[in-house]
Amino acid sequence: MRRLTGFNIIALTLGFAFLYIPILILVIFSFNESKLVTVWAGFSTKWYGELLQNQAFLDAAWVTVKVAFFSSIIATILGTMAAFVLVRSGRFFGRTLFSGMIYAPLVMPEVITGLSLLLLFISIGMPRGVVTIVLAHGTFSMCYVSVVVSSRMASFDRSLEEAAYDLGCSGWDAFKSVTLPIIAPAVISGWLLAFTLSLDDLVIASFTTGPSSTTLPIKIYSSVRMGVSPEINALSTIIIGIVTFGVLTVSILSKRAITRQRLAERAAEQH
């Protein structure tokens, strides 16, 4: 099974080329001198400069970061709690409904989620703006967080926690000093996922926002409909750069954590 044939190499090369060439073209043309996105006219960073002077984009970016920050914190706390409930709580009244509500938002079309949340906010007379987007994003992201965290929790050794109880820890102490450090990589990647999902969301934010708070995807969407522009390429490149940096950092850190854990386990076995 472990022999790459010519076919495999071609499949991988073409596959990754298909995934990365569009992104690469976008990044390259963000440094294009010309206003035309498809004609190369020399290297320039002027679109980044214009972007930094475009107040509408800066305001939208600020709103987006605020929303992503608060909603991802809410999503991480609620999602981790929900993961505990899914993995640990055994049977309770309405368990099927609970797990249904955790998994359903993952497959629900965004137009439906957005519309239903908007109608809720209108029904209870809540003014729309940053707060309503935070609530909406927190809700669908918590489901992603709970899936990530619960898969990690399902695979960890509970006797470690029991040992902590035996040594006199209270529930909260055991959680803080044993459980949380073990599930931390999953909680961090859950948080990162929630954060990027929020940064990325166009549809739900469009439904749940008010006139005064425009997020970056809404802004990008409305300018893209006017046509392709090098400014949007520059903005996209910045976003791609930040996300790539974040994902790589987390994956390197979690890889290191796993290696360290393995080393510790090996050391423990030798004693």
Add this chain to the structure above:
Amino acid sequence: MKFSRSLLIGIPYFWLFILFLVPFGIVLKISLSDIQLSIPPYTPTLDFSEGWAGFREFLSALDFENYIFLTEDDLYWKAYLSSIKIATVSTFFTLLVGFPIAYSMAKAPDEWRPSLMLLIILPFWTSFLIRVYAWIGILSNEGFLNQFLMGFGLISEPLTILNTNTAVYIGIVYTYLPFMVLPIYATLEKLDGTLIEAAEDLGCTRFSAFWSVTAPLSKPGVIAGCFLVFIPALGEFVIPSLLGGSETLMIGKVLWEEFFSNRDWPVASAVATILLLLLIVPIVLFQRNEQKQREEGQ
């Protein structure tokens, strides 16, 4: 302990109940209500103070007018059918593109695998909107694809791809590819290589060994991947609105326009309710498949 347990269950439960389940009830209610100059609060409203009589009055004011409207205008059922068609075709193409990638990843040396996984997942983390946007510059008449093909003399005049269904297919295959690759890779990775060796020892060619051993064993991953692409593709909005043209009819786009352009909220709610009903079938099938796999795994 008892108290903290119910708090632990109660908080996320309550949150999802209020912000996920209740909104669907509201959508359902509004889909059965009359349009009153498009201004909330839409009759009928439930009057709690009148108790049972109020509830009966509430029920009697509901009707299926909006649903009847949907059946009368052929735009809507055409949009549903066209969404199903677009989702089906693009799921098929995603499988066609994704399977060889997943298969080759599973055959790659162990030390390559984490990097290959990261390479597949990384685009999934980067913005969906930006990845769709990237294709506008590639597929347009003056775009890179046409420049490339004309540069090599393969075509003499530019192909019109942007603003057609073809562009929508490309967009869906591109953005949902990780959803297809990852589950197939996960099943193929667990596949026992000795089975293929045995098949080859018994006289199979490499190709027939693939069809009689690898293909049937990868079925659970293929099924999971197809659902993971089909379900979100059915309600897709961003891809048809940016890459599709006037011929592209998808229900997510219709719902959006019904809501934001026509401001007809009861009809938008009815459209959403039917889309939800349509989605229940693949979602239930998907969950059954997952359940079966879990049972077989144990």
